[in-house]
Amino acid sequence: MSGVGPVSAFYVLAVLSIGSALMVMAARSIIHAVLFLVLFFVSLAAMFVLLSADFVAVAQLLVYAGAIGVLVVFAILLTPSREQRGMETKFVGPGLLAGAVVAGTVIFIAFNTNWPTASNDFPSTVDAIGQALLNRWALPFEIASVLLIAAMIGAIVIVGGRGVDLDPGAAGPSARLVRRER
Amino acid sequence: MVSLEHFLVVGAVLFGIGLWIALSKRNAVLILMGIEIMLNAVNLTLVAFSRFVKSDTPIAGHVFVIFIITVAAAEASVALAMVVSVYRNRGTIDVDQIDLLRF
Numbered sequence: 001m002s003g004v005g006p007v008s009a010f011y012v013l014a015v016l017s018i019g020s021a022l023m024v025m026a027a028r029s030i031i032h033a034v035l036f037l038v039l040f041f042v043s044l045a046a047m048f049v050l051l052s053a054d055f056v057a058v059a060q061l062l063v064y065a066g067a068i069g070v071l072v073v074f075a076i077l078l079t080p081s082r083e084q085r086g087m088e089t090k091f092v093g094p095g096l097l098a099g100a101v102v103a104g105t106v107i108f109i110a111f112n113t114n115w116p117t118a119s120n121d122f123p124s125t126v127d128a129i130g131q132a133l134l135n136r137w138a139l140p141f142e143i144a145s146v147l148l149i150a151a152m153i154g155a156i157v158i159v160g161g162r163g164v165d166l167d168p169g170a171a172g173p174s175a176r177l178v179r180r181e182r
Numbered sequence: 183m184v185s186l187e188h189f190l191v192v193g194a195v196l197f198g199i200g201l202w203i204a205l206s207k208r209n210a211v212l213i214l215m216g217i218e219i220m221l222n223a224v225n226l227t228l229v230a231f232s233r234f235v236k237s238d239t240p241i242a243g244h245v246f247v248i249f250i251i252t253v254a255a256a257e258a259s260v261a262l263a264m265v266v267s268v269y270r271n272r273g274t275i276d277v278d279q280i281d282l283l284r285f
Contacts, residue, residue, distance in 0.1 A: 001185070002184070024203060024215060037219070052233060056225070063254075064218070071259060071262055090206060090278070095201070095202045099202035102198055107191050115234070120232065128241040133245060137245055144249060
């Protein structure tokens with residue numbers, strides 16, 4: 001991959017994705033952290049386009065930037081914390097050390113391995129992925145559908161196990177009761 | 183010239199940042215966001231390998247990423263449902279205060 005366009009696009013996207021991931025850590029409020037997370041997802045989708053993975057890029061935009069972003073926003077809005085802002089940290093130094101050790105190890109391995117390189121310039125991956133999913137990986141494909149419906153039913157059961165509660169005061173007393181116990 | 187190593191370095195750095203966030207935040211939703219960043223870093227690494235490494239079936243990396251995205255979506259939905267459920271029962275999602283199973 002050479003030429004001014006792809007190289008400059010790579011560096012811009014690398015800075016954008018790493019910077020937005022760092023801003024998830026450093027943001028002042030949790031809503032800002034979610035917005036930076038969505039920016040991270042979008043910049044990674046652009047990185048997939050740069051790697052000529054068009055279907056993966058579209059799936060990334062739909063699933064991560066769309067669905068998971070909205071899901072995280074809902075989870076934050078449903079769990080407001082009164083006394084805190086939601087950005088408390090603990091063990092920042094050891095956490096940074098652990099992340100740096102893992103990243104350094106992977107970078108060391110990446111530079112000290114002799115990869116058998118080639119240039120797989122996919123013209124379009126949608127056709128090939130469809131063929132692969134329904135021939136060679138047909139069984140994992142079916143299992144993935146079972147997993148998705150199990151996750152859907154599980155999420156509904158976990159959140160709404162007691163049925164829909166129309167009484168607005170019902171959630172309050174039980175939450176207060178728990179707080180008094182502690 | 184952008185080669186495989188460039189993408190591997192970006193993926194490793196993103197994985198490290200995700201691990202940092204997941205280890206040092208106390209809010210459960212932010213820990214999940216760190217895990218999502220780690221999963222995305224792995225996806226980037228897989229797609230980069232699929233693009234640059236010699237193989238008979240280079241599309242396998244893309245199929246693997248599709249399955250990871252599927253599993254990550256299922257994981258996120260169940261985990262966020264658990265966060266909401268814990269908040270209803272205990273009034274907080276600070277993982278330091280969710281210590282019912284701790285001895």
